[in-house]
Amino acid sequence: MSTNSSSAGHDVHAPSAGKKVSTLALLVGLPLLIVVGLVGYYKAQSSGEAASSMSDEAIAARLQKVGSVSLGEANRAPRTGEAVFNAQCGTCHTAGLLGAPKFGDKAAWAPRIGAGYEALLQSALKGKNNMTPQGGGAFSDYEVGRALVYMANAGGAKFDEPKAPEAAK
Numbered sequence: 001m002s003t004n005s006s007s008a009g010h011d012v013h014a015p016s017a018g019k020k021v022s023t024l025a026l027l028v029g030l031p032l033l034i035v036v037g038l039v040g041y042y043k044a045q046s047s048g049e050a051a052s053s054m055s056d057e058a059i060a061a062r063l064q065k066v067g068s069v070s071l072g073e074a075n076r077a078p079r080t081g082e083a084v085f086n087a088q089c090g091t092c093h094t095a096g097l098l099g100a101p102k103f104g105d106k107a108a109w110a111p112r113i114g115a116g117y118e119a120l121l122q123s124a125l126k127g128k129n130n131m132t133p134q135g136g137g138a139f140s141d142y143e144v145g146r147a148l149v150y151m152a153n154a155g156g157a158k159f160d161e162p163k164a165p166e167a168a169k
Contacts, residue, residue: 078164079143081150088137089147098130101155109155117148117159124148140165 015023054062085093085103092100101108112120124144127133134144145162152159 081146084139084143084147085150088135093151103151104154106156109152113152113157120148120152121145
């Protein structure tokens with residue numbers, strides 16, 4: 001039989017008591033030191049040590065908006081009737097394309113003016129015959145009304161300028 005050369009009751013792979021204590025101290029002590037350091041740092045921040053070095057303007061600059069979203073031109077001044085006519089309506093109404101009454105042609109505008117402002121406005125807003133709604137433009141109803149008055153008055157009408165939406169409310 002072979003004899004076992006290792007002594008009974010002694011495990012060669014088990015750590016010594018000193019290693020156990022130092023490992024336990026490291027596992028508990030290191031996180032504890034980190035937590036104490038962070039608490040001290042945040043207390044210094046909240047007490048104003050770091051904030052006192054920043055001016056109100058510097059703080060406001062750090063807190064400003066990063067960007068903004070703007071959908072359309074909600075805050076611009078309404079366009080005049082002539083400006084809308086030149087931007088959108090003039091393409092067809094200057095040359096009389098697709099049966100559009102020419103700008104200033106009293107004979108072509110007379111039957112349309114006879115229908116009244118409201119009927120003409122609805123045709124301009126919703127479209128009629130070959131004309132798409134608003135002539136394909138993206139203007140407010142008020143701006144389309146102003147363009148209509150500009151064109152119709154050049155064709156012999158005596159329509160009053162429509163009231164601004166703020167005045168109507």
